[in-house]
Amino acid sequence: MRYPWKVAFSITLMCCLVAAGKDKKKIILPTDVLEARTVLVVIDPEAGIAVDAPNANRTAQGDVEKALMNWGRFTLAPDVSTADLVISVRKGNGKVVQPTIGGVPTNNRQVIFEPTDSGAETGGHRGTPSQAGDPTNAQPQDPHPQIEAGPAQDMFAVYRGKRDNALDAPPVWRYSTQDALSSPSVPAVGAFRKLIVEAEKQQAAKP
Template sequence: MLVRMRVLSLLILVFSSLGIAGDKKKIVLPAYVLKARTVLVLIDPDAGTSMTSPLANKTAQEDVEKALMKWGRLTPVLEGQPADLVITVRKSSEKLVQPTIGGEPTNDRPIIVQQTDNSIRIGAQQGHPVGAPQSTTQDTRPRPGMEAAPPEDVFVVYDGSRGPRPDGTPVWHYMAKNGLRSPDVPAVAEFRKIIEAAEKEKKGKP
């Protein structure tokens, strides 16, 4: 049986260089984040499918999109559509190492129907998104593996102008136990706070 271990040391190293998310003492966000109005929410492409909770990441993805819709500032879009920001999510298994199924198309979403208290979103993804890796060069057959990951939920924000797949250094991140928990989704709430605080700070400057 093929066993594949994914260790997120590089991701953790990047996070440590960014400081603590939500630090109110120093609010530094690029202008494009404050101007952003569209967002693409993806499951972390490096995340395997949990054998014990196979829908955990997809549920977290949808919960984040619903929370963003409820906020109203950022409009979720599908792959292939322009996005100012890209957010990746990864649900914790509450274990440092867990068995997973790799090779599955984690972000394949042919039809989407989402409803909040005051809005409804219906969409369909057609064809292969521009800029996305071609599946013909990858082994997409389901295969068992082992995955090492942070024991917390992970929410990472990237510059969407780089394309539909996360690239470069994240502009903001949030890691916390139950950080992607529905219905409040603390990660989105914290992202909202940091943006609103940055805007207030910007207005207060001469």
């Protein structure tokens, strides 16, 4: 073989480039997300009310809020204008298409959960939404039956808050799997917690 050293050098160079590519670590979560301390949990505004399980999304929303409070990292915010992060949840039932009731605002709440020494209780905190597109300030519409197409699995999506139309931006992180929002474990919150721990370790390792 002519010029065997050139072949050897090329192979070595390729190996080094592959290794360098593997060593590059993608930033898991940006700094502003790691510094977030207030969070608003909402039901996906595009989700209708399931005919066979009308309280499924509302229950999932409450379970996620309780899991976040048990974590202790975040304080629940009443609206987008005071939330560093917005978490959108949507309960799946294994069906991509299902009959639902649309035109019913699902996030107009006058109370939120607050942590106490003995657990969680409701308080009379009313938000004062000032951001355009805030799902907690949706206007009532006419309820109507519809055929809804959506994810078959539970959805948990994290967005940046304190901005107009927060849910129209790409999510910072999305998690979807069967029973991701189910209590008492609420796996989606557990996965988000592990992600933050890993991201903080990554940030601490930076030179």
